[in-house]
Each structure stands twice: as structure tokens, then as C-alpha cells.
Amino acid sequence: xLAFGVLGNYAARVAAVAKREESLSAGEVVLPTQLLLLALxxxxxxxxxxxxxxxxxxxxxYFSIALTNHNAASCAFGRESxxxxxxxxxxxxxxxxxxxCSFPRSVFLWLxxxxxxxxxxxxxxxxxxxxxxxxxxxxxxxxxxxxxxxxTFLQLYAESLRTFRGDC
Numbered sequence: 001x002l003a004f005g006v007l008g009n010y011a012a013r014v015a016a017v018a019k020r021e022e023s024l025s026a027g028e029v030v031l032p033t034q035l036l037l038l039a040l041x042x043x044x045x046x047x048x049x050x051x052x053x054x055x056x057x058x059x060x061x062y063f064s065i066a067l068t069n070h071n072a073a074s075c076a077f078g079r080e081s082x083x084x085x086x087x088x089x090x091x092x093x094x095x096x097x098x099x100x101c102s103f104p105r106s107v108f109l110w111l112x113x114x115x116x117x118x119x120x121x122x123x124x125x126x127x128x129x130x131x132x133x134x135x136x137x138x139x140x141x142x143x144x145x146x147x148x149x150x151x152t153f154l155q156l157y158a159e160s161l162r163t164f165r166g167d168c
Contacts, residue, residue, distance in 0.1 A: 002063040003056035069116040072159040090120040
């Protein structure tokens with residue numbers, strides 16, 4: 001299922017543009033342009049196969065990370081959620097890892113999703129500010145007694161797999 005995520009999202013986006021629910025952006029031309037250039041060089045069959053392999057690998061990696069952001073056991077909690085304020089709920093329902101890494105590592109390895117709590121709290125904050133904002137977030141959480149948990153990606157991924165199995 002994850003292997004088809006990128007193509008599925010692309011198809012949904014193109015359909016929304018076709019229905020005039022969303023406007024066309026430059027990003028919509030990248031995939032067909034890539035496919036055309038590959039087809040001119042390698043033929044249509046091989047071009048389709050190459051694009052599928054590329055989008056499948058990207059999809060499995062991206063959606064594995066994205067699912068880990070919200071499905072680690074530490075993110076799952078029940079009725080107490082309704083009693084928490086909005087910001088507190090964002091901190092409790094997100095998982096972060098490798099938050100001390102370099103900017104290139106965050107962007108190229110983790111696609112910026114290692115700072116997911118910041119993304120929920122400040123969705124328009126540019127990636128380049130995540131390192132400094134992370135330090136502020138941790139200080140503010142500590143000052144207000146908000147439990148903020150950081151773990152390794154492998155720990156959180158394992159928790160997510162257990163959550164999907166229903167072990168949590």
C-alpha cells in the first residue's frame with residue numbers, strides 16, 4: 001500500500017486540479033516531464049518501471065516515517081486527550097527523533113519529519129529554524145510540566161508496528 005502512496009497522492013492532486021478545486025502548481029509538471037524524458041531515452045515500458053520504482057521507494061520511506069510520527073505507543077492515549085489544551089495535545093500526539101542532527105540530515109534522510117511536533121505547533125516554520133525552535137520547545141515543555149518524549153527512530157518505528165498489531 002505504501003508503495004502506491006506517492007502515485008495515489010499525485011493522482012488525487014491532479015483530479016482536484018482538473019475539478020478546479022485546487023490550482024495548478026509547478027510541481028504537477030515534474031512527474032510527467034520526468035516520465036517523458038525517461039521514455040524518450042529508454043522507451044515507455046522501462047520509463048514506467050523506473051518511475052514506479054522511484055515513487056515506490058520514496059513512498060515506502062516517506063509514509064513509514066509519517067506513520068511513525070503519530071502511531072508510536074507514546075502518541076496513543078485516550079480520553080485524557082479531551083482535557084488537554086491544543087498545544088499540549090500536539091506535543092502528546094507527535095513523535096520526534098534525531099532532533100540534534102544537522103540540517104542536511106534532517107531534510108535528506110528524515111524529510112524534515114523528525115521535528116514533527118514543531119510542524120504541528122508551527123506549520124509554517126521553515127526547516128532551517130527547527131534546530132533552534134526545538135531547544136525552545138524542550139525548555140517550554142519542561143517549564144510547564146508537559147511530558148515531551150524524544151526517542152530513536154527505530155524505537156518509535158517498533159512501537160508503531162506494535163500499535164498496528166494492536167499490542168498497545
